[in-house]
Amino acid sequence: NIDAHFYFVEKSATNFKCLAESIRLSEWSSEIDKSIFLHHASFQDVANEIVAKTQARHPKGGSRAIFFLDQCGWAEVNAKLIASMAQHLNYKAEFILNFACEWLASYIHGGEKFIKAYDGLGIHDLVPLSELLKLKEETNCDYRYAIAAKLGPALKAATHAAFFSPFYVEPANGNNHGYWLVHLAPRLRARNAMMDVYYKKQTHIRAFGNTGLRMLAFLPDVEPTGHLTGFNFDNET
Numbered sequence: 001n002i003d004a005h006f007y008f009v010e011k012s013a014t015n016f017k018c019l020a021e022s023i024r025l026s027e028w029s030s031e032i033d034k035s036i037f038l039h040h041a042s043f044q045d046v047a048n049e050i051v052a053k054t055q056a057r058h059p060k061g062g063s064r065a066i067f068f069l070d071q072c073g074w075a076e077v078n079a080k081l082i083a084s085m086a087q088h089l090n091y092k093a094e095f096i097l098n099f100a101c102e103w104l105a106s107y108i109h110g111g112e113k114f115i116k117a118y119d120g121l122g123i124h125d126l127v128p129l130s131e132l133l134k135l136k137e138e139t140n141c142d143y144r145y146a147i148a149a150k151l152g153p154a155l156k157a158a159t160h161a162a163f164f165s166p167f168y169v170e171p172a173n174g175n176n177h178g179y180w181l182v183h184l185a186p187r188l189r190a191r192n193a194m195m196d197v198y199y200k201k202q203t204h205i206r207a208f209g210n211t212g213l214r215m216l217a218f219l220p221d222v223e224p225t226g227h228l229t230g231f232n233f234d235n236e237t
Helices: 013-024 043-057 079-088 101-106 112-119 129-138 143-159 188-201
Strands: 006-010 036-040 066-069 094-099 163-169 179-185 205-207
Touching: 006 013, 006 043, 013 036, 043 079, 079 094, 079 143, 101 143, 101 179, 112 129, 129 143, 143 163, 143 179, 163 188, 179 188, 188 205
Parallel strands: 006 036, 066 094
Antiparallel strands: 094 179, 163 179, 163 205
């Protein structure tokens, strides 16, 4: 048996009402306020509280926590917050987050609102927005791949993750706006467990390896698009 606590956090009032009602009508309704805790708030506002409660349950640091951060977009992801949480949980926590990398790259500009949103990512000191805007102007092929090649290593460094796996989820409707399902893991075994799932499911996901394999880096000499196609979880792979 796994003695787990579950924290559900939802900022939207309508979505939170639906979430709460769904749990109350489920077989787990008796666990509300016992092992299931609901928060009508943004994740940033309750993250420290959840970390503190986790620490209280495991004062010797033996906790194993997994955070699923399902933002809609990219501006809600805060790399420095993730790094702080990981540190306070003795670097034993895993993080899985949706990151709309292609939306960021496609609509990047130097406007005030975009600058504010980008600063909220917590990677500006590693990759300034001006550097990405320069790539957009000077890249001869599709600049989105050049920008993505900068974002990945920056997110890994800013979150202090030992293992960073950006699984690219391909859009099913052909709108060319895919996103990363980012897995931040403290141990190689945790990363391998995630890879095993994708080998088994073989869904519309691709993985890009570390820059040491030249799989996530910008490669203008490979083909006109300047990027590799990634690692598909199919029989041929």
